[in-house]
Amino acid sequence: MRTDPFRDAVLFVLGHDDNYTPLGLFRWLLVLAFALLLAANLVLLGLNWTADPGQRRGRHLYLWLARTLVGAMWFQGSLWKLPLPVSGGFKYWMEQIAHNAAFPAMQAFYADTLLPHLALLDPVAWLAEISFAIAFTLGLATRLAGILAVGFAANIWLGVYHNSAEWPWQYMFLILLLGFLAQEAAGRSLGLDALLRRRPVALLTGSGLLARAYRLAS
Numbered sequence: 001m002r003t004d005p006f007r008d009a010v011l012f013v014l015g016h017d018d019n020y021t022p023l024g025l026f027r028w029l030l031v032l033a034f035a036l037l038l039a040a041n042l043v044l045l046g047l048n049w050t051a052d053p054g055q056r057r058g059r060h061l062y063l064w065l066a067r068t069l070v071g072a073m074w075f076q077g078s079l080w081k082l083p084l085p086v087s088g089g090f091k092y093w094m095e096q097i098a099h100n101a102a103f104p105a106m107q108a109f110y111a112d113t114l115l116p117h118l119a120l121l122d123p124v125a126w127l128a129e130i131s132f133a134i135a136f137t138l139g140l141a142t143r144l145a146g147i148l149a150v151g152f153a154a155n156i157w158l159g160v161y162h163n164s165a166e167w168p169w170q171y172m173f174l175i176l177l178l179g180f181l182a183q184e185a186a187g188r189s190l191g192l193d194a195l196l197r198r199r200p201v202a203l204l205t206g207s208g209l210l211a212r213a214y215r216l217a218s
Contacts, residue, residue, distance in 0.1 A: 012076050013038075019079035022087070034075055037137045041068055044139060048190045052198060055190055063189035064139070067181055071137030074129050074149070081126035085119040094118060097159035106158065128152060136181070139191015144217035146182025150175055185218060193218040 011017050013034065020027040045064060048055045080089035098111040114121055132152070135145035157171035187193030197218070 009072065012072070017076065017079070019076065019089075023079070023082055026083075030079065034072075037071075037075070037134065038068075041071075041137050041139075044192055044195060045190045048194050052194070055194060060189035063181070063184055063186040064191065066177070067136045067139060067142060067186040067189075067191070070177065070181065071133045071135070074136065075133035078126050078129035078133060081122055081129065084123050084126065086122050090122045090125065091118055093159075094121075096163060100160050100162040102158040102161035110159070136186070139187030139189070139193050141214065141217035142187035142191065142193060143182050143185045146178050146186070149178045150182065153178060187218055 008017070013031070015027050015031040020030070023030070081087055094110060094115055098107055098115055101107040101110060128148075129152075132145055132149050135141055153171055153174045157168065157175065160166045160171075161168075185193065188197065196214075
């Protein structure tokens with residue numbers, strides 16, 4: 001198991017992460033998708049940096065770096081939900097939650113209700129995590145993404161609550177970081193949210209429902 005996050009990140013970007021192994025040649029499509037996501041991230045960084053002097057601050061750079069790394073983490077974490085409809089890794093951890101969840105009712109819910117329907121649940125979990133990856137990497141609706149991701153991470157923490165091999169602080173730190181990114185509306189720092197708020201498109205202006213929803217989400 002690697003403990004160096006920088007080496008891990010390089011191997012992940014190059015398609016040599018262990019989570020890619022079960023995916024065969026399909027891994028290279030995912031590598032390409034992540035490369036395009038990072039390219040878009042850098043383009044947005046450049047556009048905001050050039051157009052708005054107020055974005056050229058250490059605070060904005062820090063928030064950009066934090067949400068970019070969190071986006072990469074969610075993308076990497078989504079890989080072991082593949083291949084669909086049910087991956088071995090997803091099945092294993094769902095079984096762990098059924099045995100180690102914090103509350104008997106939660107254990108029973110996973111064991112009796114969710115485990116029999118993994119073919120439906122796995123794609124939903126993958127879609128949620130890849131959506132978090134896109135939202136944080138592009139800086140799009142990061143306030144909403146952060147709030148939803150906090151709930152997602154809290155569910156994992158409670159799910160492995162009685163697993164002595166898990167270090168509980170890793171989940172608490174993740175929850176606090178996600179909450180921080182939501183509180184700070186991190187997409188407004190060198191992200192797509194900053195660009196849309198500076199040059200709002202028609203659907204996101206005014207008092208319409210979509211416009212109000214976007215303002216709350218970003």
